Amino acid sequence: MQSTIKAVWQGSFKQGNGQFATENSKLSNSAFRPSYVENDGTFTNPEELLAAAHASCFTMTLSYILGENGFSADQLETSVSLIISNNVITNSNLSLQAKIDGITEEEFRNLALKAKEMCPVGNVLKAESSLEATLIL
Known part of the structure; x- marks a missing residue:
């Protein structure tokens, strides 16, 4: 079994954001940012x-x-x-x-x-x- 996720980051660490894509999941295209950033519920880490x-x-x-x-x-x-x-x-x-x-x-x-x-x-x-x-x- 193999599971592949692709993560893409844009911008600086502090102001940037990322998005990941999955092969077999509704999680695909989810946004992520560092855990210290206040989370408004639109991204994960x-x-x-x-x-x-x-x-x-x-x-x-x-x-x-x-x-x-x-x-x-x-x-x-x-x-x-x-x-x-x-x-x-x-x-x-x-x-x-x-x-x-x-x-x-x-x-x-x-x-x-x-x-x-x-x-x-x-x-x-x-x-x-x-x-x-x-x-x-």
Whole structure:
């Protein structure tokens, strides 16, 4: 599998802006600017896109693992918080809330940790990755 994105930047770093194109997504032609610029909702930034990629990848990976183990989630909700220090992403912290009938707390934690280890986006990050997982009973 290969995924290709093309990014184009115009102008200076502070006043310029960018746009990226995707091959298979409605995200194509989305605008991006640096994360420090006040966001009016018309653009995104690389950090936000990376967090979205990590959250969605982890959630899909967990859904796959649950299915392989005989479970189906009513809902998996994952948020990611990136920690950036001196222009380096040092942590990508996952927070998961899940509603899964018939699973024990121990099974849930083990499968969530397995998903964290198997997530391709999480694996490509050089940052530490943490997981906070909550099963809603």
